[in-house]
Amino acid sequence: MSRQHTPLWEVFVRARRGLAHTHVGSLHAPDAELALHNARDLYTRRQEGVSIWVVPASAITASSPDEKDAFFDPAADKVYRHPTFYEVPDGVAHL
Amino acid sequence: MYGNDFPGEDPPGGLLGEVEAAEVALRAAAARDRGAAEPGGDLAAYFAEVVDADQKIEPRDWMPEAYRRTLIRQIAQHAHSEIIGMQPEGNWISRAPSLKRKAILLAKVQDEAGHGLYLYAAAETLGVSRDELVDLLLSGRQKYSSIFNYPTLSWADVGAIGWLVDGAAIVNQVPLCRCSYGPYARAMIRVCKEESFHQRQGYEILHTLAHGTPAQKAMAQDSVDRWWYPSLAMFGPPDGDSTHSAQSMAWKIKRFSNDELRQRFVDMCVGQAEALGLRIPDPELRWNDDRQAYDFTQPDYDELMQVINGNGPCNRQRMEHRRRAHREGAWVREAATAYAAKRAEKEKVAA
Ligand SMILES: [Fe+2]
Ligand SMILES: [Fe+2]
Numbered sequence: 001m002s003r004q005h006t007p008l009w010e011v012f013v014r015a016r017r018g019l020a021h022t023h024v025g026s027l028h029a030p031d032a033e034l035a036l037h038n039a040r041d042l043y044t045r046r047q048e049g050v051s052i053w054v055v056p057a058s059a060i061t062a063s064s065p066d067e068k069d070a071f072f073d074p075a076a077d078k079v080y081r082h083p084t085f086y087e088v089p090d091g092v093a094h095l
Numbered sequence: 096m097y098g099n100d101f102p103g104e105d106p107p108g109g110l111l112g113e114v115e116a117a118e119v120a121l122r123a124a125a126a127r128d129r130g131a132a133e134p135g136g137d138l139a140a141y142f143a144e145v146v147d148a149d150q151k152i153e154p155r156d157w158m159p160e161a162y163r164r165t166l167i168r169q170i171a172q173h174a175h176s177e178i179i180g181m182q183p184e185g186n187w188i189s190r191a192p193s194l195k196r197k198a199i200l201l202a203k204v205q206d207e208a209g210h211g212l213y214l215y216a217a218a219e220t221l222g223v224s225r226d227e228l229v230d231l232l233l234s235g236r237q238k239y240s241s242i243f244n245y246p247t248l249s250w251a252d253v254g255a256i257g258w259l260v261d262g263a264a265i266v267n268q269v270p271l272c273r274c275s276y277g278p279y280a281r282a283m284i285r286v287c288k289e290e291s292f293h294q295r296q297g298y299e300i301l302h303t304l305a306h307g308t309p310a311q312k313a314m315a316q317d318s319v320d321r322w323w324y325p326s327l328a329m330f331g332p333p334d335g336d337s338t339h340s341a342q343s344m345a346w347k348i349k350r351f352s353n354d355e356l357r358q359r360f361v362d363m364c365v366g367q368a369e370a371l372g373l374r375i376p377d378p379e380l381r382w383n384d385d386r387q388a389y390d391f392t393q394p395d396y397d398e399l400m401q402v403i404n405g406n407g408p409c410n411r412q413r414m415e416h417r418r419r420a421h422r423e424g425a426w427v428r429e430a431a432t433a434y435a436a437k438r439a440e441k442e443k444v445a446a
Binding site: 005006008025026027028029030031034041042045046062 | 202
């Protein structure tokens with residue numbers, strides 16, 4: 001594919017003073033500044049936060065008991081995976 | 096969770112209460128500790144145990160391929176619906192009758208864009224890329240909800256959409272807050288909280304019109320007449336014809352059948368229509384004491400199939416508009432990427 005993927009960012013929001021930043025979701029943006037703008041518009045439209053962090057998903061090293069097990073496909077180490085399996089039958093009518 | 100509690104909100108009841116309950120259940124399920132799958136253990140059995148215990152499957156857990164594919168299709172089509180769903184109402188932003196209504200409608204349409212983005216992000220956790228998802232929509236290989244292929248002919252339609260279309264969406268989506276796939280369940284909790292505001296703003300528009308001049312009331316009635324049956328069709332084909340239902344239920348992706356949800360929606364709407372002073376356009380609508388539910392006329396499922404197959408009043412217009420918007424936004428995406436690359440280069444030189 002000739003197109004370049006716009007990087008994925010993970011978004012963390014501090015809901016109120018005194019609370020830790022919490023992961024709220026992710027978004028795509030070309031750079032940190034736009035990621036921050038987009039995060040504000042996407043995740044804090046209703047005063048859900050007083051502070052936002054954005055982190056490039058590719059910079060995150062993940063580790064948790066479930067994720068470390070050897071029988072998981074090594075490809076699962078990537079936060080942002082690309083599919084090889086995916087095919088949608090034409091005329092899918094599921095709403 | 097997201098901690099998006101809204102200041103000034105009434106104590107929750109009804110659907111909002113159900114969303115709250117789903118959120119509590121999600122936390123409770125998370126608190127019931129479950130160890131990792133045994134190394135070399137039976138992954139399918141572990142998956143089944145987690146689902147049976149009403150706990151959540153997370154992105155990097157093992158899952159059956161068909162479960163993954165079903166979720167990708169469902170979440171993606173849900174996301175596409177939110178994005179295409181901006182068009183019928185967007186059509187009225189510049190013609191809203193007051194600055195207040197315009198500001199509210201703008202915020203509502205912006206929310207729908209947000210819903211689309213939460214859902215695309217949830218689908219991406221299953222291993223599909225955003226670009227692919229966008230392609231699937233633009234190439235017509237994946238569908239969006241047929242309801243958005245109907246035109247918005249009057250301002251009252253903005254009210255009817257909020258009340259009936261967002262209302263039907265909420266009835267469909269509240270059970271999804273308990274879906275077995277964690278990212279989808281969490282996205283739906285967030286979406287449902289916002290949807291209830293959409294429904295209320297639509298209801299308020301209709302209420303104002305229905306208590307206005309005779310011409311305004313007639314306009315409100317006309318739009319309820321046009322949106323009622325398409326809204327009932329939003330729950331999909333009747334249970335006998337629904338192909339994916341049984342497996343989705345077993346996986347706890349779906350919790351209720353199409354017909355159960357449709358019935359729930361009708362039962363909710365009757366009282367709401369009475370309070371509006373508007374008539375639901377169904378001469379067969381009446382309380383059935385035995386069933387403790389309303390009898391009603393089914394929507395025209397042949398029409399639904401026609402619209403799904405591309406022959407609704409606005410299918411072409413909606414797709415053309417989306418393709419054009421995507422095309423016309425290309426230079427913005429390219430410029431932003433070029434700017435990011437240039438800045439990254441400068442920082443590298445400076446470092
Ligand atoms: Fe929505
Ligand atoms: Fe909505």
